[in-house]
Amino acid sequence: MGKITTDKRAGFTLMELMVYIAIVGIVVIVAGQAFSNSTKMRVRTQSMLKASEVAENVAAVFKQDVAQTGAKSSMEAGTTDDGNNFGSVHTSVYMDPVPGSCSSADYSSFRVSASSNQSDLTIRRLRYDANGYYEATEEVRWYVEDAKLKRSCKLVEKRTGLTLADDEPCADVGGTPEGVEMADGVATFAVEAAEPGVLEANEQVFPAADAGGAFNFFPRTGDMKYVAVTTVNSLGELGKGGTSVTISDFFTNFKSDDDSPGILDEGSRRLNQIFAMKNNTLEGTQTWATACEKITLEANQEYEISFNVDSPNAYSGDAKNRSLSFVPGVDHLSVGFRSVSTGDIPRKDGVKLLEDFLFFPPLDADKGGGKRTMRFSVPQKIENACMAFTFACYSPLIHQGKITISNLNLKKVVGTNYVFNDGGYATETHKAEKKNIKALRLKLKISRNGEGGSVDVVVPMPSNGPSD
Structure with a gap:
């Protein structure tokens, strides 16, 4: 009878095991890198979307404020046949009312200054009740403090007998307004005034x-x-x-x-x-x-x-x-x-x-x-x-x-094609022309985790100036 032999080699050799570990390691590294990149992309996308959402929300509030800048006529309780008087004009809306017609007279309803990419804007407009009657003159300010965009509001004057609610967002006449944070991570808050338009018919x-x-x-x-x-x-x-x-x-x-x-x-x-x-x-x-x-x-x-x-x-x-x-x-x-x-x-x-x-x-x-x-x-x-x-x-x-x-x-329709020059219009050195400015431009950039969201909008303010 022939002799039967048995091959006792079993499992992997050391070399095979090392190759296997190397392959598994490469797969893990690649998969880990892909997961890491995916996570980073998701975080970046979420940060970008959040920054854009915040910027758009802020711009919506800003547009609401600015669109009413200079509104100064109101309906008042009166003695006419229908009980109303539509002729009231509130001059407290003017930002720097200077009597007379000298070159320094300012009959506008806004003030804007800027340093670097951060502007400081103050506007005035009327507040009305549900019936359209005059309630108060509001002064709203937008400014940046420690990369945080803030908005404050105070009453310049108000109707006799007006009592403010407990949740009133504006400080009372003579009070000190408190800035409410609208956004943080503000890289740019730039407000430009359009070049003064000529007051003429369409x-x-x-x-x-x-x-x-x-x-x-x-x-x-x-x-x-x-x-x-x-x-x-x-x-x-x-x-x-x-x-x-x-x-x-x-x-x-x-x-x-x-x-x-x-x-x-x-x-x-x-x-x-x-x-x-x-x-x-x-x-x-x-x-x-x-x-x-x-x-x-x-x-x-x-x-x-x-x-x-x-x-x-x-x-x-x-x-x-x-x-x-x-x-x-x-x-x-x-x-x-x-x-x-x-x-x-x-x-x-x-x-x-x-x-x-x-x-x-x-x-x-x-x-x-x-x-x-x-x-x-x-x-x-x-x-x-x-x-x-x-x-x-x-x-x-x-x-x-x-x-x-x-x-x-x-x-x-005139006044819809507003002109903005790169250097910005120096409103405070041309006060006599400010009454003819009918739009402001907002450039806002918000940063979130290194990602940015921005808006660039033009807001008409047709009531700025000596009349509505």
């Missing part, structure tokens, strides 16, 4: 400033979608303009077929559309694209369309009640812009740059309320656009209806 775009407010409308025709309306001026002259133009002979999309009354089929429906033009007499050789006033809308500039529209039943010479002519929720009346090149709403890459604004005439002529105002801005420059009024009518009585558009205006 810039007129249409009608031209020398047109005396006169305009006309050109009806759109030329394709199957649009049907012309009739326009007359205040003298009843057909096709002529003025400061008001009356539109009539609207197309109705309601079919009066006795067998199946209702809305016309989609392919048969029509619109009425008119375009704003200079106060010229309509000519048969013109088209809407050649007759309308070409307008350029600048990017991020605020504009305002305003006009008066009469009630449909405002025409006393008509036999029927015109309040039935336009039906809310059914008929469509809008104002907007159309591109001369396309005839459609201005677009970029297929996306509308500005939607139309819906409006509706007041149904009761006795109650007025016919003023319509729309404010807007566009994200990019629009050229060769025409202002268009569009009427999609579905009421069966619309052909009897009339609408008068008067005092039509398109204006640039």
Whole structure:
């Protein structure tokens, strides 16, 4: 018989064990590093989000304070027929009221100074009760102390007999205000005043400033979608303009077929559309694209369309009640812009740059309320656009209806494009001009565990200055 041998080698050799430990060590190190990086990223993200949240919350309170800066007129209990007097102006709101008109006079309602990246802002404004009556003049201060942003409030004067509540956030007249911490870790709290603006009316775009407010409308025709309306001026002259133009002979999309009354089929429906033009007499050789006033809308500039529209039943010479002519929720009346090149709403890459604004005439002529105002801005420059009024009518009585558009205006809204220079406007050395400053800019940066959150906002304060 052969001899049987047994291999007694079992387990790992020392070399194999060392290789195994090395591999496990590398895996642990890599996994640990990944976990550490993940934890660090999570902490950094949380710190960044927290800093941003704090900065945004502080900015919201700051905007509330500054927006009311300089509010100085109030409604008072009086002896007039309605029991109220709206004429009160409280001069205690002025920060440094200096009588007379010398160059050092300061009729503003704020004071701002700065050292390094930290500003010290003080503002004044009125406090009102729930009925709009004057209660007190408040002075609010924002400042930085040991990297902590603080806000304090005190009353400069108050209405006779006013008693402050126990939880009143402002110190009483003559008291010492206590600063409330709004945020810590403040790396930057910089408040800049806009360059003084000129106190003037909004810039007129249409009608031209020398047109005396006169305009006309050109009806759109030329394709199957649009049907012309009739326009007359205040003298009843057909096709002529003025400061008001009356539109009539609207197309109705309601079919009066006795067998199946209702809305016309989609392919048969029509619109009425008119375009704003200079106060010229309509000519048969013109088209809407050649007759309308070409307008350029600048990017991020605020504009305002305003006009008066009469009630449909405002025409006393008509036999029927015109309040039935336009039906809310059914008929469509809008104002907007159309591109001369396309005839459609201005677009970029297929996306509308500005939607139309819906409006509706007041149904009761006795109650007025016919003023319509729309404010807007566009994200990019629009050229060769025409202002268009569009009427999609579905009421069966619309052909009897009339609408008068008067005092039509398109204006640039001044005071919305504020200018801030890099060095900041030295308000205290130009006190006489401070009354014309209508905005403050806040740059705030909060730091949390080495991560920062910041805001940069412009806050209008339209009431700063000698009048509201």
